[in-house]
Amino acid sequence: xxxxxxxxxxxxxxxxxxxxxxxxxxxxxxxxxxxxxxxxxxxxxxxxxxxxxxxxxxxxxxxxxxxxxxxxxxxxxxxxxxxxxxxxxxxxxxxxxxxxxxxxxxxxxxxxxxxxxxxxxxxxxxxxxxxxxxxxxxxxxxxxxxxxxxxxxxxxxxxxxxxxxxxxxxxxxxxxxxxxxxxxxxxxxxxxxxxxxxxxxxxxxxxxxxxxxx
Numbered sequence: 672x673x674x675x676x677x678x679x680x681x682x683x684x685x686x687x688x689x690x691x692x693x694x695x696x697x698x699x700x701x702x703x704x705x706x707x708x709x710x711x712x713x714x715x716x717x718x719x720x721x722x723x724x725x726x727x728x729x730x731x732x733x734x735x736x737x738x739x740x741x742x743x744x745x746x747x748x749x750x751x752x753x754x755x756x757x758x759x760x761x762x763x764x765x766x767x768x769x770x771x772x773x774x775x776x777x778x779x780x781x782x783x784x785x786x787x788x789x790x791x792x793x794x795x796x797x798x799x800x801x802x803x804x805x806x807x808x809x810x811x812x813x814x815x816x817x818x819x820x821x822x823x824x825x826x827x828x829x830x831x832x833x834x835x836x837x838x839x840x841x842x843x844x845x846x847x848x849x850x851x852x853x854x855x856x857x858x859x860x861x862x863x864x865x866x867x868x869x870x871x872x873x874x875x876x877x878x879x880x881x882x883x884x885x
Contacts, residue, residue: 686724689714690738693731698776702732702783729794732784736801739777744808746770760868768861771840773853778844806833832868839863 692714696705707728711721725731750766788794810833839860847856 682724685716685720686734689716689721689724690731690735693728694735694776694780697732697780697783702728702780703787729787732780733797733801736781736784736798739772739781740801740804743772744805746772747805747808761865764861764864764868767864768857771857771860773844773847773856775847775851775853778848782845782848802837806830806837809833809836835867836864839867 689710693705693710696709696713700709705728707718707721710728710731711718714720725734747767750763750770785798788798810829813829813832843856843860843863846859847853
């Protein structure tokens with residue numbers, strides 16, 4: 672029994688080390704230009720260790736993607752949950768944009784894989800399923816607030832709102848790849864989400880209205 676526990680712990684550690692090494696190599700060279708041998712070399716393992724954990728680089732990437740998607744979903748859900756049944760949209764947007772993962776190396780890897788998936792329908796289908804998890808986290812929180820907080824009619828429904836939020840995140844992170852300005856990305860994402868989920872304005876403590884979309 673003790674031996675089995677040691678094997679399980681070692682396997683978990685091996686898998687984690689392969690993921691860390693793959694992420695570093697993907698970020699440095701680009702997903703499409705990395706071989707399994709290079710990942711193994713960076714991690715200090717044999718091909719056998721790789722294949723005991725993953726069938727392919729695609730599967731390894733999806734393990735990375737799932738970890739990041741779960742982290743982002745938890746960040747969004749946690750930030751949106753603090754208001755209770757009511758949803759103070761401007762305050763929630765502030766919290767989301769402060770904690771949201773904006774890691775440029777990860778964005779480089781994800782973008783490389785997106786191009787790869789665009790040429791492989793089966794891979795694209797799996798990637799779409801993973802992306803849907805983030806939208807669902809946003810949708811669920813907005814659904815709990817429904818009846819307490821009104822959404823702009825232009826979004827049509829909760830699915831439309833969730834798609835709009837993720838699309839805003841995609842657009843801002845694409846710009847971040849080019850200008851490398853994380854602070855600007857967070858500020859711009861805050862403006863976009865506020866405009867999407869409200870009438871585009873917030874009210875300060877004096878009762879005046881501040882336009883956030885300029």
